[in-house]
Amino acid sequence: MLWGNKRKKHKEAVPARQQAIVLPLHGTNKALEFLVEFINNIRPASPKNIDEAELKFKAVLYQLSQDKSVLFSLRKALLSQFTQTNIVIALTESGIVSSHGFFYELFGKIKHKILPELKSTNNFLYVINKVFYKKSDHTWVEGVSMDLWVQFFEVLGIQINLTEPKLITQLYQSLHILSYRIATLGLEKQLTQRFDNFDTTIYPFLEQNRLINEYIHLHTINGTVEKQQLILYDIVEALHNCNQSIRWIKEQRQLHGTGMAQTLIITRLQQQIERLFIILDVLDANNEFNTQRFADYFTTVVYNENRKNSIRKFLSENTGYLAYQIAEHGGRTGEKYITTTSKEFWRMFWSACGGGIIISFIGIIKNLLGKLKVAPFWQGFLYSTNYSLGFILIHETRSTLATKQPAYTANNVASSFDAQKTGEQPDLRNLAITVAKVSRTQIASFTGNLLVVFPLTYLLAWLFFIATGTKIAEGAAAHQLLKDQQPGHSLSLLYACFTGFFLFASGLIAGYVENYVVYAKISDRIKSVFKKGSSEKNGIRLFIMQKII
Template identity: 35%
Template sequence: MVTKTVIPPYRAIVDSKMHKVEKSMETVLQHHLQENGDEITLIAELVAKIRPPKSSQADHAEHMIGALCHILGRRPDLRAALRAALLKLLGTHKPVSLYVESGILPSTGFFTELYRRVSHKILPEAIDPQYLKDIFALVFTRHDGEVWVNAVPEARWLELLTELRFDEQAAETVLPLPVRGIMDAVRVLSYRISSIGLEPELIRNEPSLEEFASPFLTQNDEVGKYLEQFALAWEGSTLAFQDEKHIRVLLDQCAQIIQRIRRTASRSGTSISLTFLLQRLTQQLERMEYLLAILAALHEEKTGERARPLYVGLFKTLVSGECHKNDVRQHWRDSMELLALRVTENASRTGEHYITSTRSEYFALLKSAMGAGLIIAFMAMIKLFIAAQHLPPLTEALLFSLNYGLGFILIHILHFTIATKQPAMTASAIAASISEHGNSHDMENLTSIIAQTMRSQLAAILGNVLVVIPLAMLIAWGIMAATGAHFVAPEKAQHLMADIDPFHSLSVFYAAIAGVCLFLSGLIAGHHDNLAVYNRIPQRLKQLRWLKRLLGAARLARVADYVENNLGALAGNFYFGCMLGGVAAIGVVFGLPVDIRHITFSSAFLGFSLVGLDFAVEPQQLLVAALGIALIGLANLMVSFTLALSVAMKARKVTFAHWSTLLRSVGRRFGRKPREFLLPPKSQKGDELDAH
């Protein structure tokens, strides 16, 4: 049984205040009728009466529309005047630009559109009343107009259209101007879709557009025939009328090509321009199908009764588009979603390698993390040596950055794993899984992936920390044995211990800053992976004659393949090192309380400090240091993971409303199989097999 929205009769809610409002609206209509007023002024004044004091007060707008409906129902003269004003507004004020541009991405680039929106925010564009698009700015004067327009039930808007009684109009044999405006908009959209279908970047990613008849071009021919037949049929021609179904088939083929290009782009990379192009093309196809549906409804019934729900949907869409046409925040948000989609696809596939499902993978990750601990212990030693030289801040920051960046690159080349690099990658893989399973409520698969991720993360942390602390102590002891002096003086050791004290320092806040750096490095890695594939950098490297003479064809091929598979990781690691080395310098230069804390380096500093203090550390101080390292690690992981998961889900436009259900599922799994969160089973069975 289908439930319908029931709109209460207007008279059931009338009170004295509403009666005054009705009188004021009736006065506006009466004045327009007597003075033969301007249709723009009439519509603007009526919308001002309907508009609620606050956009959230949709009930007020609903009641105002009810009052207007009551007036129109009992005053045929006012009804005819308003109907004529609406038809004139839609027919004589060039509606095409409104239909084909509002709510659709512009053809300009990101920065050009950003500049336009900012400049028009400061100095609004001049209003040209010849265009219906500009008249919207006079009618909907507030940027939040879409809120109350969308909140008013569709049934109330339909009631208003019904009360206007368009069936009272004399039947027109000539095509009405408002209908011709919709037809012209369909024609323009068809031209624009054909133009985009010829874009070199589109053809490059879908070569079949050159080899076979392109639906982007074919649809334009069909649209031209359809519109010509529609005009003749409206005027009473007895010629056979071909409906719009064939055009819809062609538009579906265009949409399928877009999906193929997107799937190809997820494997072979994409560009910002291609991403924007596909998004704009998709929006244009959707708008064209919507306008064709309106024309089809009008062909079946000229009074427009069947098209009324479509009118309401189009009206809401156009109001939303016009209210946000200068919205800088929305432009930034939408653009960042497209950019995030571009850079997170590669991270998703990389993240799958950081999620272990078997014991062999688990112990391989553990050994890889232990190898990283070896390198980081020496990186921490070099960092302390550089700091002891008391160099100028910028010189010191440069050396810190090179130490971190080159060290992280070495770790990657040796196939070792830094624990905190995982979240930015695994978050994308989990977001991809939510996108695939979330709507089907397949919580078991998601729970299994989370369990695998948690134990993988634990293995990486243990591998890093359990090696870096004893090795740091061994290095400090070796230097002391060789030189007779502590590598870290007792005063410096106390300072290092204080730096990781969570109660008397900003160590957790600094760890959160490091988490942001980790997140950004994940985006940088995804960007460069995409860059290598889409711009065909490996193939271009192989074409360099001087490099081929220098390395030889076989060695150059191996170098090119390595660049294709590792450019993102190398760039992400190097830039991450630069961020870690530069944050403290930024704090010094600008006098800001910013620095970084990283769990693995903090563990190494703890090892150096213990030797520097000759292990004369009170148990309480040691416990506080251990707690500080644990909190630093937690902040590193949680901040980077949360940011990466948020961006990855936003990029895929995933809205997951079952977090509480997922948490309960994880809790039940942990209570039933706690070992699964610590160690993989001996063999892949059940959920583990399904999840992977």
Template identity: 30%
Template structure:
């Protein structure tokens, strides 16, 4: 079949349409992208046929020259594989429209012809699966021999125009107010972006004159490469500054587009002024990049994934910075975590009691949701202000910290760093364990003491009917406790995202400074306003996350009631306090079966709370960093090996011996 297609092309190489090339690609297409045997077999047959029959190779070369000669190539170089300026909403509706009514291709433009040739990106998987060496061998065959000067000149002129367009775009992006505001030195000194644009213009003009034989030699392209390196270094500086001063989606998007445009300029320079021996391999990589980009440009999933990564990177960056505060490795930190969790346990016991009392109020459903939300929100905010720790709030922070550690080792022989990563995982688990002990171990006796004191004054904090309802809600068999615990775990994860978002927004938009500079606070002294600024700078995200977390917990039951759905939340600390109040209400006259079921239910609620929030936070943090860590099984074995040597480190920190 390959022979017939190539013979047909050779008989009429000036046909000027892509249909024969489409048939050739169809013949090369494997049964599945993972079938390397099919790929090697089909490409091997093509290479063998082209090398054995020179007339077929010459015919295929003339055919491709004909396709290139009469088409605009500039869009292929300047747009394909580079993020467009369209936003999330515009990209979403464009893709929906294309799925309903596919676009019409104009074969005069090489990028649209290429898109139709690879079936709007449906061939991207197998094109990427073909090894670079196989593609390079095919392109080496096609580039060998002589080609018409008109085709070479047309292609070179298109590449030069593309180089100029990309340089002007980089210059425009480099002068965006948002980027200049983050790196004011661009205004003080000569901008490398403007210098790159001017140098590119000069280089293109000389190359055009060289093609027109108006000069003998073109100028050296290495000055452009120096300027491109300076532009890349400036983007890296801006990125480092954003880690301290916050970042917006638009700025992240701008930096990514700029890096892609500079990489494309470097590729075009390699084609124009580089060694021709490297062209086949460069073409192989470029074809793969174009194929994947074409697939992503029509994919809703790729659009959402890309924007999610940009957003997630922003909101998890600050979470990873604060996450190390929730991980203890010493005994001093271990006991500090216990005391912090114990403070939270005291407050949780009273929050649970207030929640029980608020159920007695004759309020409309929305009124109840409002009261419940205020109780949770202000209670969690009070815990934070008093430096308490809610155990289930830790995963969203520790997962980001863990993902940051994975990112640091994933590109530098991670096998050598598995020991350190395993130790970090053990530290995370131990810190989480002592925080839970602090919450539960303090909330339970405090709730018992409050309930018994209330009873001593001649009243019960809750009725036996309410107590029976609370015990029913703890049963993992008779109620939806596990499902409701998963909902709470999702909200814990979401509150961590909100905290990261507001931490980033606080430093990027300078919210603390703007608040303290407000005219309504001018009656305060300057020193007090500066203290407020400093506190908000470090705590605005945590306060916002706790506030919204309280709203989510307090309103979930009402949302379920309004929609007729069995929605509610179960949280391990509040479930423990509710169990204590139920014990007092029944005057401790509960059967051992009820006590066991309730205790098991509380443990399962805690595991689901932590498991859901931690897994979601870890997946998002890894995704936001583009990390693909594949050594989970070796990591687990390393953890087990360390626990085998020191099993108590899972629950108790090793004493650190200081060297004198």
């Protein structure tokens, strides 16, 4: 039996106008037309109208449950496409990050944007493109509740024990290809260098390949089902060990840093391992099919085929990988601006008081520099020098500035919301806890700054007046300073936005540099350069080690 549920006889015949034609197994063209028409009955008028799509989908599901002839025809149509087309590329390529270089992929997409690639009618992706022919189909396919897709595939009987030789051969071929690709990626130095005691005999990425080869060999020689089942369990365990190794490598990012190549390799590995689980689910004879995983794969393939030539999608994904790499370590940079205990809270408060002292002097010096009659360029240069020296002093004294804290902690908040770390849904509870910690810390830094800045700045201005007999700001100039701080009468809010953006950018840059210093082992390289140097060179080495690394 090709499908899990047998066709049952009904006492009452279905009216002729409602009956679907029973398709022959090799009627590929008619089967494809049937599938196109079937999806047309679900497709909403607007791809963003998810409610309409779900309503139509529920109606179709109800019809499938009531009219077994329609269900049987749908099964035959799908099976016809599975057996008469090549599904290997759909399983091993579609929805998996490409191994080609950035510019190679970009130019390829531009070329196919102008002159689309011609797919063979024997390619299963050709079927996907014909059925979901609108480029916006992925919107409603992904928008529809995943529970409906799961219900659809369960009604369809996708959890089956397949006996069609051609289809099984393609599944084993896909299994073979993915296994070797996982083993190859697992041997990349970006991964193996993270293991101190690298042993190929127990390395899970190689172990899964050995087991899969043994499993395929047993299938070739018609080994017993029991033996194949035992090896399948070992393969699943090896794949779980691969995922565990990937999680461990991710955890080591904070200690060893990461690179773009490592990020892409890990992403490809996770996608290929997930694809192996789908194939093993189909080949396994224990009737425990993960329909949720298959539904996720289905929506991924539809999305990928709809958007395969999208330059925006390509740039967005690659920018996303880079942004994830930077933000992950920018989050580490912001950890020191988040307090957890009462002791840390008061340490942050006193650190903010120290920052308030420095800011008071920066403000006084800035107003004094404003009295100089210089060209706008040199005035801007002097202002910038004053601010940069002040920020360096804040950094060196480990003081805190309230306006700087949110920009640096934004990465940490985003990191707490990250689902890539766990492979599960975003942890809202963890996000709420992080936001609470950030808010509490912001209160400490804000209060510490203000409690010092107002009285100290006033004191410094008064001392300057006592010493020189000149006020730092008076008359029209003083009124202009006040006016410049009023949001309704100046561009102060816009300037604040500019400041916030560049402070955030500085947090990203700091995280990126910190990651690069660790990942490129700058510390060890500096040690080797200054190993046999003069005392002056050793002093430079120590300074770099302490201040940068």
